[in-house]
Amino acid sequence: MKTVYNFSAGPAVLPKPVLEKVQEEMLDYEGTGMSVMELSHRSGAFQEIIDGAEALLRGLLRIPDDFHVLFMQGGASLQFSMIPLNLLGPGQTADYIVTGSWSKKAVKEAEKVGEVRTHLPNSQHSIPQFSRDDFSKDARYVHITSNNTIEGTRFSGYPDTGEIPLIADMSSHILSEELDVSKFGLIYAGAQKNLGPSGVTVAIIRKDLVGRAPEHCPALLDYETYVKHGSLFNTPPTFAIYVLKLVLKWVKENGGLEGMEARNREKAELLYSAIDQSGLFHNPVSPENRSLMNIPFSVEKDEVNARFLKEAKEAGFEFLKGHRSVGGMRASIYNAMPLQGVKELVDFMKNFERELSEGGS
Numbered sequence: 381m382k383t384v385y386n387f388s389a390g391p392a393v394l395p396k397p398v399l400e401k402v403q404e405e406m407l408d409y410e411g412t413g414m415s416v417m418e419l420s421h422r423s424g425a426f427q428e429i430i431d432g433a434e435a436l437l438r439g440l441l442r443i444p445d446d447f448h449v450l451f452m453q454g455g456a457s458l459q460f461s462m463i464p465l466n467l468l469g470p471g472q473t474a475d476y477i478v479t480g481s482w483s484k485k486a487v488k489e490a491e492k493v494g495e496v497r498t499h500l501p502n503s504q505h506s507i508p509q510f511s512r513d514d515f516s517k518d519a520r521y522v523h524i525t526s527n528n529t530i531e532g533t534r535f536s537g538y539p540d541t542g543e544i545p546l547i548a549d550m551s552s553h554i555l556s557e558e559l560d561v562s563k564f565g566l567i568y569a570g571a572q573k574n575l576g577p578s579g580v581t582v583a584i585i586r587k588d589l590v591g592r593a594p595e596h597c598p599a600l601l602d603y604e605t606y607v608k609h610g611s612l613f614n615t616p617p618t619f620a621i622y623v624l625k626l627v628l629k630w631v632k633e634n635g636g637l638e639g640m641e642a643r644n645r646e647k648a649e650l651l652y653s654a655i656d657q658s659g660l661f662h663n664p665v666s667p668e669n670r671s672l673m674n675i676p677f678s679v680e681k682d683e684v685n686a687r688f689l690k691e692a693k694e695a696g697f698e699f700l701k702g703h704r705s706v707g708g709m710r711a712s713i714y715n716a717m718p719l720q721g722v723k724e725l726v727d728f729m730k731n732f733e734r735e736l737s738e739g740g741s
């Protein structure tokens with residue numbers, strides 16, 4: 381089997397030791413004689429898995445005691461709806477900083493529930509600093525997309541929202557770097573980028589933001605339901621939570637957030653400097669807002685982009701095609717992407733550029 385490096389934006393690369401562990405335990409999970417998929421979600425064995433996942437996440441992110449950790453379904457997209465359904469009443473206002481496609485989708489759902497005030501940066505290639513005075517006095521919350529998966533941007537510093545709860549969609553960079561959870565009211569992330577397989581969504585919510593949903597809110601859309609039942613009101617995505625737990629264990633064994641951040645900075649710097657030094661490839665994002673996780677790059681001519689993608693795929697670099705709204709290429713280099721994968725991609729890019737300038741076919 382040739383080496384394949386998976387640069388997909390999501391579902392994305394998982395740590396190899398995690399996949400090996402899953403394989404090893406597939407037919408007999410810890411002496412139960414069955415796979416995790418076959419275990420009752422009410423069994424002691426599964427309770428240990430979900431408790432273990434929560435404990436690991438709390439340890440890695442140093443989540444303060446006044447926050448709940450919830451495991452849900454419906455992806456980050458369902459959070460776009462749940463957040464306003466729980467926290468925004470009719471006639472109330474929430475502020476949304478719109479830094480890309482995912483922010484826009486979040487706004488669209490919130491507008492169905494209450495008033496939304498949007499803050500639109502001038503360019504999709506940079507994110508300005510915001511301060512308390514920028515936001516509506518009576519805002520119920522401020523929502524940001526802290527890492528923009530499609531545009532390849534991130535906040536260089538989080539806005540000070542004062543007493544207003546700050547809510548962040550961290551789907552594409554949670555656990556990629558150190559984080560002060562106490563600055564937020566709610567953090568959420570679909571697992572399939574940096575946490576595990578698709579199917580489970582993690583929310584870290586400050587306790588005072590739970591229990592605010594209106595009477596008519598469906599049980600599964602009310603954060604309080606998940607709190608009251610330990611995320612086991614109905615059947616959760618058991619296998620996804622199991623793999624998530626293994627990923628969290630892998631993060632811990634590899635230096636925690638400090639270790640992840642150091643590796644991620646090294647990988648991103650390697651790729652950005654190769655792009656910046658190249659006379660062919662280009663990344664449009666202003667340096668202070670460049671994502672450590674999702675790195676778009678392109679060449680001027682469409683046919684050269686297409687040729688690059690074709691040759692890269694043949695060489696084992698998979699899913700490098702940029703999002704259809706941006707074009708070109710995008711390398712998603714989440715926690716589980718090894719440094720070696722980025723090194724080999726950079727070498728491949730250099731060779732491609734050299735051959736192109738030599739007029740090779």
Ligand SMILES: *Cc1c(COP(=O)(O)O)cnc(C)c1O
Nearest residue numbers: 455456457482529549551552570
């Ligand atoms: C992928 C992504 C989403 C959508 O996630 P789903 O789990 O598919 O709903 C939302 N926000 C961001 C920042 C993403 O990267």
